[in-house]
Amino acid sequence: MRILLVDDDEQLMEALASKLVDQRYAVDIATTGEMSWEFMLLFDFDLVVLDWMLPDIDGVELCQQIRAEGYTMPIMLLTARDRHNDKVLALDSGADDYVVKPFDFDELTARIRALLRREISISSPILEWGNLKLDPKTHEVHHKQQLLPLTPKEYGMIELFMRHPQQVFSPGAVINNLWAGEDPPGEEAVRTHIKGLRQKLKAVGLAKDTIKTVYGVGYRLKTNDDNSTAETSQLNTQPPKRNADINQIWLQFKDLAFERLASLEKLGIALAENKVTAELQAQAKSSAHKLAGSLGCFGFPEGSKIAKQFELFMDHNPLKPEDLEQVTKLTTSLRADLQHQPFEKIKDVLSNNISLLIIDRSHDPNLDQQLITEANNHGMKTHIATDLTQAQRILERESIDALLHKIVFPDGEDLKFLEQLHQHQPNVPIVAIAESPQLLDRLNFVRRGGNLILQHPVEPLIAVKAISELIDNLGKANKVLIKVLIIDDDPQLLLSLSMSLEPWGFEITTLNKSTQFWEVLESTEPDILVLDIEMPDLNGIELCQILRSDRYWQHLPVLFLSVHQDNQTKNQAFNIGADDYICKPVTGSVLANRILNRLKRMRIH
Known part of the structure; x- marks a missing residue:
């Protein structure tokens, strides 16, 4: 299926196109309204994704023009404008969906699949042709439960034929549908792929002429006299594979993001020198708009917010010398945010939200309260248990990230509890507070999965810091999947x-x-x-x-x-x-x- 992306933010669109191509869609990118019309006159698109703010036309106006020309394919508005009135206006203008930037790539591609399914006049996304089944969600083709090992182009061909079982496709039409965004090959390449596809269909028991050659015209599936097409309502709930790594995509476009940031900083320099021009201001506003729409998609949600603040601040035309402080503040904050790795701050927030179980069978309320206070000061959520039965109930009900156990050696019941916990949750670090533990005590503790022993008495602050450091070290050790x-x-x-x-x-x-x-x-x-x-x-x-x-x-x-x-x-x-x-x-x-x-x-x- 062929999708047209219309947005002047090439960085973001190339990243989105990469995700869609991985899911075996053919994708074209237009950066202006005029270019999008040229594409639409050349090819039949199954879906159009439109930005609101294009260099030469308003996205809503373009949507209205597409509908006025009789095009019925689904249209998705993809924009940083998040006001309620904007959404209403876009949907009333003929758009089928409205997504606010920054977006999550997987959610967006799921929405695209949903829109495309609406256009297919069948009751489910799974296509059937005789005993041949094609699932667009998993990009798999089966014949009598046997998976066909198809290349991306072979898959694209069989999907094209199964979606249009009565239609004859010329080699040129096949090229237009399957080689979008690439240098188109000659017709010999189509014949080569058809030959390979026929061999694989034959290998699973289908006739070699399942894909018939209409001499002088092109290719189609066999007629209803030989096979019949049918549809099924069975759904496959497996999510699509995440083939594109967002971190890798960010590395490809990182330089362009910093170029856009430099455009904002350039405006600040001009403002300090009282040399601001309308052109410079328009360029900075455009850069801020694109950063606001894209940074969140690459793992910088705070960067998107800062860029959005800058864009809104630019609405106060013209800028005055007293605006320099705010411009400098925003650009400095944005540059600081981009020095991190994608999603790093999100991970930091999650890592600080540690759920800690404290077990104290000695019933020392002063120590327990001090531990809870220090843990809360470090952003930890605490649970307290005064016996092992209560601790077990907490473990069954809550998700625990670390255990702090005040233990008296030797204690077989405590050690057995720790051993059972370690067997069921080996990634939960176990810290013990013990008074004068002997060598054999320490050995029994580590054999049961224990990680760290703290000598009693211990300062509550030291105990909590030790837990934080242990979790951090274990996290670093497990960051790379072995x-x-x-x-x-x-x-x-x-x-x-x-x-x-x-x-x-x-x-x-x-x-x-x-x-x-x-x-x-x-x-x-x-x-x-x-x-x-x-x-x-x-x-x-x-x-x-x-x-x-x-x-x-x-x-x-x-x-x-x-x-x-x-x-x-x-x-x-x-x-x-x-x-x-x-x-x-x-x-x-x-x-x-x-x-x-x-x-x-x-x-x-």
Whole structure:
């Protein structure tokens, strides 16, 4: 399906186009109203997305002109204007939807899909043609439950034919629909893709001429005599894949954003020198408008607000020397905000909102109140429990980010509670306040998943700061997702390991066929490899030797997990390049800690 984006903010539109192309839409971008008309005369669009403030025409006026010419495709107004009257005016002018900048990319693309579904005269987004089913939401095509491995262009072709089953498409029409925004290829490229698509349709049991050639004209699906088209109301609720990383998109357009900021700062300099011109002021207002509409989309919501304030401030024409202070204040604040990483301030707010459970079975009300006060001063939400039953109820009802436990060693009941908590929520840091803990006490504590012991008595401020630092350090350690590849010929063991390791925040890939090792290795690019020794075809020792012989992969950490406990096997593993060796059976927490420790040592060296 083909979408036209009309907005003079090329930075924002290219980012949006990238998201839409990833979802297999054909996208064209026009930066003026005149350019949009040229596109509309050339191509048939399924949706138009319009900005309100275009250089040569008002977006609402353009919307009215489109409707006056008889075009019926959905139109979405995408603008920074958020007043109620503006929304009413736009919808009354023929727009089908109204979205205020800055927007969330995934929400916007979902709205676009919703508008496109309204235009399809079927009761659901899933298309059917005989036993062939196409789901535009997941961009998947199945024949009798078998997924077709289609390229983006092949998918676009079959979608085009299934949406218009009675229509013949010339090679030129196929190119217009599928190669938007790209240099159009020759008709030979269409024939090549048609050939590939036919082969894949035949491979799943369909006739090779499912896509018929109408000689001298083009291509279409077979007639109703051979197949019939039908629709289904079944919905697929899986969300679209997030193929585009907003942080990466921001890196592409960061320089342009700072150029626009420089335009605002240039106005401040001119104001200080009493050299403000109408042209300079108009340029600064345009830059502020574009920054207000785009920065929030790239993870700078505060930047969007500041730019919007600047834009509104510019409405007071002309600027006077006494406005210099406000202009300087806004530009300084905006530059400071853009020095952060996208979404950084949002993450800071979320990280400060820590939910802390305090367990004090000794019933020390003074200490408890001081801990609650200090925690609240640090932005933490606190829960207090005076026994383990009460603590368990809180854990069942609330989402806890950290635990502070005043414990008296030795106490088997407390340690058992901590062990059970760690097994169910391994990412929750556990801090203990203990009086004169002995070496064995400390060992039992860390074996149960404890992270930090504070000597009693302890200042409440020190205890709260220690919790904050611990959470911050654990957050930094887990910020980069650790990818683990596990190879074992026992599917049940692989399932068990996946379930026990995933709560630790690992990205787990499992493989039970060692012959597929290299293909999976290169596609997943793991941070660490876990190998069984005894496997059919290729054993773990041989896989490790293959790995160590490759210049690129020879430094990948390898951890052996085997039932063999004899020294000869262990020595053989270490001699050919193993980094660690664990004997089965093993618990998830032990394996997770061995993986983390191995990676820590790798970073140190």
